[in-house]
Each structure stands twice: as structure tokens, then as C-alpha cells.
Amino acid sequence: MDLIIPTISQGLLWSVMSIGVYLTFRVLDIADLTVEGSFPLGGAVAAALLTIGYNPISAILAACAAGMLSGVVTGFLHTKLKIPALLAGILSMIALYSVNLRIMGKANLSLLQIDTVFTIFPASFDNQTMVLLVGLVIVLIVGIINYWFFGTEIGAAIRATGFNQHMIRANGVNTNITIILGLLMSNGLVAVSGALVAQSNGFADVGMGVGTIVIGLASVIIGEVLFGTKSFRNCLISVVLGSIVYRVVIAIVLQLGMPPNDLKLFTAVLVTLALSLPLFKAKFNSKKRRVAG
């Protein structure tokens, strides 16, 4: 029972990353692996700045800027150098591993005894409640910014790019720019999430990004299936809730005795099943029709 609040809090902090993955995977229709590097990048930048005395808010903003930059690099590789999106993301991801080590100076940076975004506010709540509250506020801010941005002319052009590049080019929009902007938004959010998770964990680690994309996909798909995809706003809410449900599922299977080392395997199987669901559904339906006919 006492696990519920921390589980929801974790879901909120990670949901910022899931929104980022949603922006590339669903909105832009690109599987962007940059996130595996931009998530620890956010953690690394925030941790490095916190340890030399910057305040947590500017550390998070700097992490966001760094993440955006990494998205722009991937976008440049993909649109200007015509490297396939998947490979462009992998290149950024690998490059970021070294960059992250450089930023931190070592593989792991501890944040113990250092003020984080969860401790700077007047502490009338215990630490657990604080993480939940900060998480809620940040998710709300991120949600509102995204809802506004993707409702503007620029945002609509980015969404249209994901649906149909021919259409949006025929309407006078440079798709190179919309793709780069989408990747910028996405990786900015992923890095913010990395910065938050590092601060809540009390450390940043160069390996903390492993599996980010799969966790993001799991959250997106769980959210879509359980909470709907009617409108863009609906999708944003679904992704946040999906992210929380994912954490709850993980907490439950760990409680049931699954070894933590098997977590990533479990997540991969979960996502595989979810992604192949449409295929099984179609097969099942056609069989049913054949039987009925």
C-alpha cells in the first residue's frame, strides 16, 4: 500500500519522457532512438550543474536545452544528410554515450546531500509527497505547453508532416524543418524527464538510458489502448496515464517476485505483444468471418 504514491510519482516523472516518445513515434511517425542517449544526457547535465551549485530549476532547463540540441543533431542527420531515421537516432545515441561521460567526468554522479527540485521548496510535506506534487506540476506544465504548441500553425504543420509529407509540402511547408522541430521538442522533453529521474533517484548514471525507448513505447501503447486516442489532448492524457499504469504493472510484478534483472525482458515482451496486437486481431477476425461465412 505504501508503494502507491512513489509508484505514481515515478510514473509522472517518466511520463514526460513518454510524451517525448509519443511525439516522435506517433506524431512524426519516426522511431527515434536518440532518446536512449538524451534521457541520460538530461540526467548528466542536471547532475553536473547541481554538483557545482546551480539551482535545480536552471539545471532542468539546461538539461532541456541539451536534449533539444541532441534532437536537432538527429534531425540534421536524417533530413540534410538523408540518413534513415532509425540509424540517425542510433548514431546520436552512441555519440551521446561519450558526451554524457564527458559531462559527468565519470560513469556515475551522486546527488546525495545536494539540493534537488524535490527539496528546494519549503518542506511542509514529506519527501514522497513532494515528488508527487512536483511531478504533477511539471506534467501539467509540459501538457499545457504541448497542447498549445501542437495547436498552433507550426504545431499543426509538424503533425501533418507525420501523417503525410506530400500533403504538407504541397501546402508550402519545408518538411526538413518540421521534422527537426519535432525531434527537438521530443528530445527536450526526454532530457527533462532524465533530469527529474536523476534527481529523484539521487544520482545520474551513464547507463540510465538503456531501454528508454521501450519504456516510452510501452507507456504510449498502454495509454492508447486503455484511455483512447480521440484527439491530441486525449492522446497526451492517455500517455501520462499509460506511463503511470506501466509503473504500477512493474511494481506489481516485482511484488509478485519477479527478479528486477528480468524487468527489461518483461517490458520488451509486453511491447512486442502490444505492437503485434493489430495483426492477431486481424487474423482472429478473418478466421471468425471464414467460420461464419
Added chain:
Amino acid sequence: MLRVENISKTFNPGTITEKIALSDVSLRLNPGDFVTVIGGNGAGKSTLMNSIAGAFLVDTGKIIIDNNDITKWPEHKRAKFIGRVFQDPMMGTAAGMMIEENLAIASRRGKTPSFRWSAPKSEREKFRELLKSLNLGLENRLENKVGLLSGGQRQALTLLMATMADPKLLLLDEHTAALDPKTAEKVLAITENIISDRSLTTLMITHNMRDALRFGNRLIMMYNGKIIIDVSGKDKKDLEVQDLLEMFEKASGSEMDSDRMLLG
């Protein structure tokens, strides 16, 4: 209006699949010209249209619209002048977005997107009026996603989108070829209405000779990457399918081989 001067385009030069798609093509359109384009498969019709739209750059020659030399302009920049409807009904609209959002994007064709709200409620009445003119009942479905529409409805919507921001040139690339005959007829009627209402300068590719004769004030026929027939005005009005076939044989020195074109 539109001046195409001696353009050529070869695909995959220097390889086994080398294909000369356009060779030294020139074409001048006057304002308000409605030109139908016919020709067999591989004649160069679509290549001509894509060259003008900027899907790729031509090897030689010039393309000029209203004194703007657009030969080297990228596709998205040319969209300022050009409205397009594609053969594939899926290509002209964003399926996952609402009718209203698609129209909002099209209404700004050629303008740099800003941070203003994309589909403000104040535009709705205008969109509704436009959709009403199609007579397809779409005026009550502004918030429906375009993916829910039939192929014919999507082509009619694309036509509206291509023309709403007053293009200097309208390019129709066999935009009814993927529709059933009845729907195609309806979309063609809408096409003719829009073009004559606004006297839009138009290039329309068609596979159907009768349509090519029925519509427009001018007809060009392409063969082997060249324009071999160009008739307009009264000459075109008096033309019949049989005359066209004879002209083709004389101009190309071969017999018409496409059944689709004969039967159409």
C-alpha cells in the same frame, strides 16, 4: 503565366534503367487556360507535372511562373503559386487530422507557419460555406477526421484545399483515375465548376480521351517525352476521338496502343 522552356529530364542517367522522361519540352500557358494533357504510360505527362511542381529538379531548361524563375526552387517554396491534386486520394490530405485542420493548413498555403492558433473557431463559417459548395454534406463534419471520408470525398476536399488560397496554377494529376466512374464524374463536375468560377489556369492530366476533349479550352498530347499535339480554341472544340487518334498516328508515326485510352 506559366512558361516552360526547353526542359529535359532523364532518370537514372548512366545506368541500365536510364529513362529519358522529358526531352526538350516547351509550353506556354495563358492566364485562364484550362489544358488537358493526354498520352500513354511513360509519355512524360506526370514527369512534366512533377517538374513544374518541383518534386525533382529538371536537367536543363527553365520554368517560369509570372516572371518568377522557379527552376531551382524546392517543392515547398513553389507551393506558394501552385495548387495540386494527386492521383492517389490519400496523398492530398492528412488522414489523421480533422477536415477543419486540413482546410486551415490549406488556407495558409505558401505562408510561413506562425505561433497563431491553427484552426480558430472564427474560420469555421468560411470553411462551412466552402464545403457546402461541394454538395457532399461535409459542411456538418468539420471535426471528423479526413480518414473517415471516401476516396471521392477526399478528392473533392483536396480540390477545395488546392484552390482555396488562390493558386496561380492548378495541377491535376489524373485526380479521378482511382475513383469509380460515377464518383469520378461527380468530382470532374466539381472540378469544372471551381475552375470556371475562378478562371483558374489549370493543367489536368487524364487517361480518358473523352474527358480530355470534353473539358478545357486546350489539349496537349505527349509521346516519348515530347508534346506532339497542341490544339486549342475552336479546333479543340471540333475535335473528336477519331480525329485525335489519326493526329496521334501522324505525329508519332505509330499506332495508338493503349486500350484504356481508346475505350475511355
